[in-house]
Amino acid sequence: DSGVTQTPKHLITATGQRVTLRCSPRSGDLSVYWYQQSLDQGLQFLIQYYNGEERAKGNILERFSAQQFPDLHSELNLSSLELGDSALYFCASSRLDRNTEAFFGQGTRLTVV
């Protein structure tokens, strides 16, 4: 167990809908990262938050947004869902922003039907 908790584990929803994925980082970790893993795109970095502020952005669609709350948990919001958004969404956390390894949560498997 990495100590990073993601909920829900599985999510099935219809096209056009909106969902929220939640991540609780390891105790004491200030940085949260979101990654998407799909069969055709592999593991792709979406976005990073550090101590409540957006720190880095990757290949995140405009339909997606995220935030990190004062208690350091993070939420990834996916809207206007398309079939192609079906993937495993991983959250990872690390102690700091630099010179520190990241630990992944178990992921949320999103299926859009």
Added chain:
Amino acid sequence: GENVEQHPSTLSVQEGDSAVIKCTYSDSASNYFPWYKQELGKRPQLIIDIRSNVGEKKDQRIAVTLNKTAKHFSLHITETQPEDSAVYFCAASLRSTASKLTFGTGTRLQVTL
């Protein structure tokens, strides 16, 4: 942006043999190179990482080497065991951290008895 190529895509070895997975990266400014192991349906787990100020790092049966001039790094697993069977991902980052990690496409390692 950064591009990471990983070879081979599949690798089958007999128990006790060694396994080597190779990755090349495109951006000479990359300075952090972690390796993750992912079992089917589970989270990526960090197994070893190396930063650009060292050429080699070892942890029991696992070692990673880095050649900055050639922009490639390799994972070496000695005395392989059936529990080493998994998909292994290399990654590279510009920020010496897990932020904006660019992942390779993965190597499926199978250790046969």
